[in-house]
Amino acid sequence: MERASASFTTLLFGVLLLLGTASDSLAMEKCLLCHRKHDLFKTESTGRKVSLFVDEEILGRSAHASRVCTDCHVDIVALPHSKDVKKVNCRRCHYVGNPVGAPEGDLYDQYEHSVHGLEVAKGNSEAPICQDCHGDHNVMPLDSADSKVAKQNVPQTCGKCHMEIYAAYAASTHGHAVSQGNLDAPVCSDCHGEHNIVRHEDPSSSVYGLNLTATCSDCHGPLGVASKYGIKADRAATFEDSFHGVAQEMGSRVVANCASCHGFHDILPEADPKSRINPDNIPKTCGQVGCHPEATATFTSGQIHVDPHSEESGILYYISKGFLILTASVLAGLMLFILLDLTKRARMARRKR
Amino acid sequence: MNKPLNNRMQQREKIIDQLTENLVESTVAVLPKECDPDTRKKIRHEVSDRITFEANVALNEMVTKYCLPETPREEKQPEQEERTFLRFGKNFRAQHMLMFVSVIILIITGMPLKFPELSISKFLIIDLMGGLENSTLIHRVGAVGLILVGIWHLLYTALTAIGRRDFFLMIPMPKDIKDFWHTMLYFFGRRASGPKFARFSFIEKFDYWAVYWGMIIMIGSGSIMWFKELFPKFAFDISREAHSDEGLLATLSIVVWHFYNVHFNPGVFPMSWTWWHGRLTESEMKHHHALEYAEIIEAESKEIRAGQNETDNTGGES
Structure with a gap:
C-alpha cells in the first residue's frame, strides 16, 4: 500500500510538474521548497559534502535568470527526484544555431581539443568542465564583475585547481597589478588562452617556447599596453634582433626566450631584489645550467636589450650608422664605376663595328 | 748592336x-x-x-x-698559343683558394643570421645544415680557414721576396689618384685611351686593402664573439654589430665588384682563369699592366743584349 501511495504521489507530482511548466515561478517554487534550505547537502562517494543550497538572489542576477531549473536539469522529470542527478550539459543550449538565443561560437569545439577537454574525455573526473570555471547557478553575464571568468576573477578561478601557480602568480608583478585592480596586466587566460588551453610543451600552445615572443609582445610589443607603464615597447624587437632571437627564429629550442631570463608566473621588475633580472641576480640567471655556466660578472655587465638603431645605445649606434654610410657609399661608388665601364665598353664595341 | x-x-x-x-x-x-x-x-x-x-x-x-733563352718551366702552361706571363705564383694562388673556400663557407653560414626571417636563410640553416648548432660549427671551421689565410699571408709578405715586392707595389701612390682621374676622363671620352698600369692598378690596390680591412674587422670581432665569456657584454654587442655590418659590406663588395671584375665583365665572361693557372696572356698584360709589361720586355731585351754582348765579346777575342 505504501508503494502504491508513493507511486501515486509521484504521478501526481509529475502531472503537476507538466501543468506547472505553464507557470515558471511555480516550477521554481517547487524546487526551492527544498533547495532554499542552507543545510541541504549530499555526500559524495569520496566522502565530500556538497551543498545543494541554491541562492535565489544569485540565480536571479545570473545570465540564466529567465530559465527554470528543469531547463538545465533535464533529467528531473518527477518529484521527489532521484538522488543521482546528472551533471548539466551546457551544450544542450549552447550550440551554433540554437533557437533560444544562447551565446555560442566554436568554443565548445576548442574546449574539446584543449588539455582540459581531452582529460575529461579520458575520464579524468578531476578535470574541469564548463561549470568548474563558469560557475553553476552563478553564471553571470560577461560584463558582470561577479562572473567567475571576469578578468579580475580569472586567477582565483584557475587557482582553485592550480594552487601553487596561483601563489607564484599572485606575488608577481602581473598578479600584484591585477589585485590592485589594474586590468591592463595579464591574468592566466591572457597568456595561456581560455577554451583552447593546451600543454606548454605543445607547439600550438601560446606559451610554447618558440611562441613566447609573440605572446609576450601582445603587451610588450610596439602596440602593447606595457609602454603605458614606462616599460619600453622595443623589448620584443630587441630580443628578435639579438642572437637569442635569431637562433630562436632558426628553430633553436635551447636558446633563451623571454621566460628563460624573466621567469613566467613569478615575473618581477628589475628593481625587485628577488627578480631574476635584478643586476645582482643576472650572473646567476645567465649562468643557469644549459646556458652560460661560465658567465662571470664581466660577461653579464651591460645592457641586455640593446637597439643599435637607437641613439641611446651610444657607440653601438655610431658603429651601426657608420657602417651604413660606408656600405652605401662604397657600393654606390663601385656600381657607378661598373656602369661607366660598361657604357664605355658598349660605346667602343659599337665604334669598332 | x-x-x-x-x-x-x-x-x-x-x-x-x-x-x-x-x-x-x-x-x-x-x-x-x-x-x-x-x-x-x-x-x-x-x-x-x-x-x-x-x-x-x-x-x-x-x-x-x-x-730568348729557355727558362726552366715551373708552372704548367695553359693551353694557349699566345705567350703568357705568370702573374700569381703557386703560393699566392693557394692563399686565394683557401680564402675563397673559407669566405664562401662563412657567407652561407653567416649571412642567413643577418636576415633570419627570409625563407632562403631558413633553408640554408635549417634544411641544408640541419640547424643552428651545425651552422655555427661550420662557421667556426670557415673562421679558422680565414685566420690561417691571414697568418699565411702575413708570413708570405714578410718572408718571401715576391711577397715583399708585391706588398711595396701595393702601397697607394699619388699615381693611383692620377690614374683614377685619367680613367674617369677616359670614361667620359676626354682621353683616347685609359691609363697605363704597373703591376697593380688602383682598382687592384683598392681590392687588396678592402680585404685587409675586412680581415681585421671580421677576425677581431669574430674572436671576441667566439670567446665572449672573457669580455663585457658591450664588447660583444659592438663586435656583433661590426661583424654583421662588415660581413654584409664584404659580401656585397665580392658579389658586385669582385664578381664583375673576374666573372661578369664582358672582357672575361664567364670567368677569368687566372686564379687557377696564375697567368695572363700577352695581350692582357699589354692592356691591363702596360708598364709592367714594358718592364718585363725591357728586362728580357737587356738579357738578350747581355747574352749577345757576351757572344760578341768572345767572338771578338777568338
Missing part, C-alpha cells in the same frame, strides 16, 4: 708599317674596278689592321722562340 731599346722598337714599327703599306697597296690594286671608294677605304683599313697584327704576333713569336 747596342742601340737603345726605343730605337729598336721604332725600327720594328717602321718595318712593319712599310710591310703593311706595301701589302695594302698591292691588295687594293687587285680590287675590281666596281668597288666604290668607301668600300676600298674599309678594305684598306681592315687589311692594314690585320697585317699589322699578324706581323706583330709573328715577330713576337719568333723572338720568343729563337732569341
